[in-house]
Structure formats: C-alpha cells, structure tokens
Amino acid sequence: MSKPSGEYDAIVVGTGITGGWAAKELCEKGLKTLVLERGKMVKHIEDYPTANLDDWDLPYGNQMDRKRQRQYHKQLRVGWAPRPDVAHFFVNDLEHPYQETKRFDWIRGYQVGGRSLTWGRQSYRWSDVDFEANKKDGIAVDWPVRYKDIAPWYDKVESYIGVSGEALGLPHLPDGKFQPPMGLNCPEEDLKKAVSGSFSDGRVLTVGRAAHITDPNAVPEGRNPCQFRDRCWRGCPFGGYFSSNSSTLPAAERTGNMTLMPLAIVHEVIVDEATGRATGVKVIDTETHEQLTFNAKVIFLCASAMATVGILMKSRSSRFPDGIGNNHDQLGRNIMDHHYQLGARASVEGHLDKYYKGRRPNGFYIPRFVNLGRDSEKKDYLRGFGYQGSASRGDWTESVAEMGYGAGLKDSIMKPGKWTIGATGFGEMLPYHDNRVRLSETEKDQWGLPQLDFDVEFKENEYRMREDILRQIVAMFEAAGFKDIETYERETGPGLGIHEMGGARMGHDPKTSVVNRHNQVHDVPNIYVTDGAFMTSASCVNPSLTYMAFTARAAHHAAEQFKAGAFS
Incomplete structure (x- = not known):
C-alpha cells in the first residue's frame, strides 16, 4: 500500500462486503484506487484476538457486565450480539449515537472489513420473482434490471468467494456455482421428508x-477450507469463510494499485458545479480531527446503506441543496429490512443413538413457498418468507438441574441430551415511501456531523405475514411428528434483521429513484452506489450475495467508462 496522496483514479468508501469487492475489481482493472474506512485497521489473522479462545477464557464466561451493556445498549436489542468475544467488531453506541423518531436497531461495525467479519454468510440468488415483484404488485418502482442481467455476476462472485450448497432447481431461488453442501443431521432429515412429502x-x-x-x-x-470451528464472528484465521479481510482486500493489495486508509470518515462528496461530475471527497481524520480532501474521477459509495445515504445527504451545494440525488425528494426514503425474531422450537423423539461431528457453521433453509403462483396459496399479504434453523442435542444442563453428584453426575454430563429443533422466519418488508431516514436538525456526533434520524416501521403487510410465518412452521413441525412445539415472537423492529437497505433506490426515472441500472447516481454518473442503499425491493433472502454481484457489475462498468474517458 502506498502512502495516501491527493489524486486517484477511483475512491472507494467502505471496506465491507461491497467495498472490498469494489476495491478488488477496480484495482485489478488498473485503476489507482484509494479505499477509505472510518474505523480502525484490522489485519487478517493477527487482529482476531479472540479467534482461539473458549468462553471460559473470557471474563464472566463471555457475558457482558453492566457497564459494557450500556455501551452497546441499542445493538444488544438484537439478542445475540455483541458478546464480549466479538464486541471489538461492533460500535460503541454511546460514542456513535443516532436518533429514532421511530425505533430502528442499527447494528454497525466500524473497522476494516466492516460487517464482512461478522455476517451470517448465507448466500442466495434473487430471481425474476423478486426483480419483477414491484411492477407486478403495482407498488414502489420497477427494477430496471432482470435476473439475466445479474446472473453472470452471481457466477463470478460465487466462484470467487466459495459458496457451499445444494442445487434445487427452483425457479424462484436459482442454483449457483456451488461447492459441496454441508450435511444435515437426522432430525433435519426428518423435517426435510415431512416438508416435501406432506404439502402440495x-x-x-x-x-x-x-x-x-x-x-x-x-x-x-x-x-x-472451513475447519468447522463455528467461531466465525471472531474472525477466521483460516479464511474458511469469505470476508473482505481474507479475500478481496488482499487481492486488491496484490495489484499494487490500492491505497488503504483507515480512521477516515468520508462526510461529503464534492461535485463540480460546472461539469456536474464528482471530483472527490471530504474526509475527517478520526484521531486528529484534521480535514482532508482526496480527488478522483470515480467514486464508489460502499459505506453500508444508511451511512451511504447520510453521505449523500450531507453532500450539499447550490445544485443539490438537499443532498446529491435528492432533487426529487427520493433520497432517504423506502428504507427496508427483513423482519424476523419469530418462529418455533420443538423436541424430537428418538435418534438417541445418533450424534454429529464438528461444529457446522450453518443450518437448514426452507425457501419461500407462498405467493408464487402455480400451486402455492395466495395469501392476504404480498410477497413471502423463508426459514432458517437447526437441530442439536442438548448439553449437561438437565443433569445439573437434577442435582446429581459423584460418579453418576460425571457419567451423565458426558452424555448428550435429547434432540431439539428450532426455526426462525425471515419475511420480506415492502418499500414504503414514508419509511425514511433524515439528518437531525439538532443532534451532532463527536465530529460535528449531523446524526441520522430514523422514521421507519413495519406495517400491516408485515404483521399479516408474521401470523402466517408462525402458522406454517407449526404445521411443518407437526407433520414431522415433533413434540412440545412452542412458538415465539420477540419484540422487534426494523434494523434487527441487519439487512437494512434502500434510501437511494435503483430505477428507470430520476424523478422516482436515485441510481440507474448501472448503480450510477442519475444526476452525477461518476458516483456509484453499490451497498444496500440501492435496493428497490427486499426479497426475503439474505442480500449480501446480491450486493456483491451488483458491485462487481458496477465496477466493470465504471472501469470501461473510465478508460473510455467518460469521466474526464
């Protein structure tokens, strides 16, 4: 990595899932690229301090004390993050506040690699069921692309990152370039048979x-290869799962074309009023508070959806008094997430002579099966949902509850308990025009920048779908013969799915969208938005694979435009 200077061919803002891909693709195409990250440096392998620790190696058995709970008071709403072993990969909420006109659970990771270090790694393609949904349902705006436009880029990304999985031949969940699938255990196989055999x-x-x-x-x-340790969130020193740190950023660095600068907050994109082109970005050094400016002919905003929207909103000028891309009041609207935190659990009889080897960093998946036409039932809501879950054998807590002692206790704690199984539903959220984020008019952060203020909520369609999510998982568990079935539904709100998207959506018309089919801002075509901000609808599958495919596609387009002199 060379020392930062003022002039580059391209600037990439952010180093997460999409920033890493933008950096790799642009650098491999010969563009001298500055990659800016607001968080600290995290070097692959050496900066994973808890990667080889067990819970008993950590204070309080890997439980947070009250002081640290206050520091992560908003992010702890998710229920499973951040724990002490991974807290260093999540932001301190007291140091990085935001406002909530309506509750929004913004889960963030400010470091090189972003949330690619802590993502769930579930990787599913969209289909034309998703890309055509808005047009078919007559809501929001139509996607200006279809599956055939993105399929080659899905191929490219999957082949590079390594996606394990099973081909299913489902038109609404296209197969990909898969490595061998991980295995199911015996209760999961039972459920698989019931799901396919008991429903039409x-x-x-x-x-x-x-x-x-x-x-x-x-x-x-x-x-x-994956070592099946299931300690992925702590950083994988083997590089078994895909992250920017283990994969795309090293690839960009190997070209000699990347300059990486952490601790650099991009707060504004500079636009030349005469040419209508972006010329660079304004940056705050988080340690010194020094104001810096870097120039480039191509800007990729990959800061994560809400942060990217914030940057565009703060980029004000006489031409864009309300922020770049906001002349028609589209910026910051149509915010989406996936709704979840509901499902069911049950006990499984039998299979007491069976166990499994290793710690599989994965579970089972039940793809969407409603509102698909053909034989699927038409519901009283739009779109659909899928389930993620797993089965396992219990631990020694039953033995502790029995207050055993001596040789009997020693013997019992070496035996696994009964099988249990659980599944969580992930539902699609519709893009509502009034679900939005703004810049606070009164509250600023420690660098003097306006905080984001969220005004986002689930509506009737999501709540109707949630009722069906519970009904259907109970029906499937009953069909499998599982016992003691219990449903659960925790208090939840947008953000907890950690799939926040929208705010600078893609579309045909500059009056109703912010970016075009190539992820270029309509009004400033040398700015590309390729994180979740560009999403026009949400589907019900994990979105990161789609972000990466669109980023690779946009970087290819940007490099061709750059070499043709379109941004000169």
Whole structure:
C-alpha cells in the first residue's frame, strides 16, 4: 500500500462486503484506487484476538457486565450480539449515537472489513420473482434490471468467494456455482421428508447456502477450507469463510494499485458545479480531527446503506441543496429490512443413538413457498418468507438441574441430551415511501456531523405475514411428528434483521429513484452506489450475495467508462 496522496483514479468508501469487492475489481482493472474506512485497521489473522479462545477464557464466561451493556445498549436489542468475544467488531453506541423518531436497531461495525467479519454468510440468488415483484404488485418502482442481467455476476462472485450448497432447481431461488453442501443431521432429515412429502405447494428443505469453502481443491489464494470451528464472528484465521479481510482486500493489495486508509470518515462528496461530475471527497481524520480532501474521477459509495445515504445527504451545494440525488425528494426514503425474531422450537423423539461431528457453521433453509403462483396459496399479504434453523442435542444442563453428584453426575454430563429443533422466519418488508431516514436538525456526533434520524416501521403487510410465518412452521413441525412445539415472537423492529437497505433506490426515472441500472447516481454518473442503499425491493433472502454481484457489475462498468474517458 502506498502512502495516501491527493489524486486517484477511483475512491472507494467502505471496506465491507461491497467495498472490498469494489476495491478488488477496480484495482485489478488498473485503476489507482484509494479505499477509505472510518474505523480502525484490522489485519487478517493477527487482529482476531479472540479467534482461539473458549468462553471460559473470557471474563464472566463471555457475558457482558453492566457497564459494557450500556455501551452497546441499542445493538444488544438484537439478542445475540455483541458478546464480549466479538464486541471489538461492533460500535460503541454511546460514542456513535443516532436518533429514532421511530425505533430502528442499527447494528454497525466500524473497522476494516466492516460487517464482512461478522455476517451470517448465507448466500442466495434473487430471481425474476423478486426483480419483477414491484411492477407486478403495482407498488414502489420497477427494477430496471432482470435476473439475466445479474446472473453472470452471481457466477463470478460465487466462484470467487466459495459458496457451499445444494442445487434445487427452483425457479424462484436459482442454483449457483456451488461447492459441496454441508450435511444435515437426522432430525433435519426428518423435517426435510415431512416438508416435501406432506404439502402440495412445492416446499423443500435444504442445508443453507453458505460462503464457506468446502472443496479443498477449489481454494482461492490466501485462504483455506472451513475447519468447522463455528467461531466465525471472531474472525477466521483460516479464511474458511469469505470476508473482505481474507479475500478481496488482499487481492486488491496484490495489484499494487490500492491505497488503504483507515480512521477516515468520508462526510461529503464534492461535485463540480460546472461539469456536474464528482471530483472527490471530504474526509475527517478520526484521531486528529484534521480535514482532508482526496480527488478522483470515480467514486464508489460502499459505506453500508444508511451511512451511504447520510453521505449523500450531507453532500450539499447550490445544485443539490438537499443532498446529491435528492432533487426529487427520493433520497432517504423506502428504507427496508427483513423482519424476523419469530418462529418455533420443538423436541424430537428418538435418534438417541445418533450424534454429529464438528461444529457446522450453518443450518437448514426452507425457501419461500407462498405467493408464487402455480400451486402455492395466495395469501392476504404480498410477497413471502423463508426459514432458517437447526437441530442439536442438548448439553449437561438437565443433569445439573437434577442435582446429581459423584460418579453418576460425571457419567451423565458426558452424555448428550435429547434432540431439539428450532426455526426462525425471515419475511420480506415492502418499500414504503414514508419509511425514511433524515439528518437531525439538532443532534451532532463527536465530529460535528449531523446524526441520522430514523422514521421507519413495519406495517400491516408485515404483521399479516408474521401470523402466517408462525402458522406454517407449526404445521411443518407437526407433520414431522415433533413434540412440545412452542412458538415465539420477540419484540422487534426494523434494523434487527441487519439487512437494512434502500434510501437511494435503483430505477428507470430520476424523478422516482436515485441510481440507474448501472448503480450510477442519475444526476452525477461518476458516483456509484453499490451497498444496500440501492435496493428497490427486499426479497426475503439474505442480500449480501446480491450486493456483491451488483458491485462487481458496477465496477466493470465504471472501469470501461473510465478508460473510455467518460469521466474526464
């Protein structure tokens, strides 16, 4: 990495899932690229301090004390993050506040690699069921692309990152370039048989499609196959799962074209009023508070959806008094997430002579089966949902509850308990025009920048869908013969799915969207938005694979435009 200077061919803002891909693609195409990250440096392998620790190696058995709970008071709403072993990869909420006109659970990671270090790694393609949904339902705006436009880029991304999975032949969940699938255990196999054999609407169960290398003969440079340790959030020193740190950023660095600068907050994109082109970005050094400016002919905003929207809103000028791309009041609107935190759990009889080996960093997946036409039932809501879950054998807590002692206790705690199984539903949220984020008019952060203020909520369509999510999982568990079935539904709100998207949506018309089919801002075509901000609808599958495919596609387009002199 060379020392930062003022002039570059391209600037990439953010180093997460999309920033890493933008950096790799632009650098490999010969563009001298400055990659800016607001958080600290995290070097692959050496900056994963808890990667090889067990819970008993950590204070309080890996439980947070009250002081640290206050520091992460908003992010702890998610229920499973951040724990002490991974807290260093999540932001301190007291140091990085935001406003909530309506509750919004913004889960963030400010470091090189972003949330690619802590993502769930579930990787699913969209289909034309998703890309055509808005047009078919007559809501929001139509996507200006279709599956055929993105399919080659899905191929490219999957082949590079390594996605393990099973081909299903489902038109609404296209198959990809898969490495060998991980295995299901015996209760999951029972549920698989019940799901496909007891219903007439095309339901199937498969192992999750996960960005983990399972083929030792198809390992990208600098990485190794998954070791089945299931400590992924702590940072994988083997590079078994895909992250920017283990994969795309090293690839960009190997070209000699990347300059990486952490601790640099991009707060404004500079636009030349005469040419209508972006010329660079304004940056605050988080340690010194020094104001810096860097120039480039191409700008990629990959800061994460809400942060990117904030940057565009703060980029004000006489031409864009309300922020770049906001002349028609579209910026910051149509915010979406996936709604979840509901499902069911049950006990499984039998299979007491069976166990499994290793810690599979994955679970099963039941793809969407409603509102698909053909034999699927038409519901009183739009779109659909899928389920993620797993089965396991209990631990020694039953033995502790029995207050055993002596040889009997020692013997009992070495035996696994009964099988249990659980599944969580993930539902699509519609793009509502009044679900929005603004800049606070009164509250600023420690660098003097306006805080984001969220005004986002679930509406009737989501709540109707949630009722069906519970009904359907109970029906499937009953069909499998599971016992003691209990449903659960926790208090939730937008953001907790950690799939926040929208705010600078893609569309045909500059009056109703912010970016075009190539992810270029309509009004300033040398600015590309390729994180979740560009999403026009949400589907019900995890979105990161789609972000990466669009980023690779946009970087290819940007490099061609750059070389043709379109941004000069």
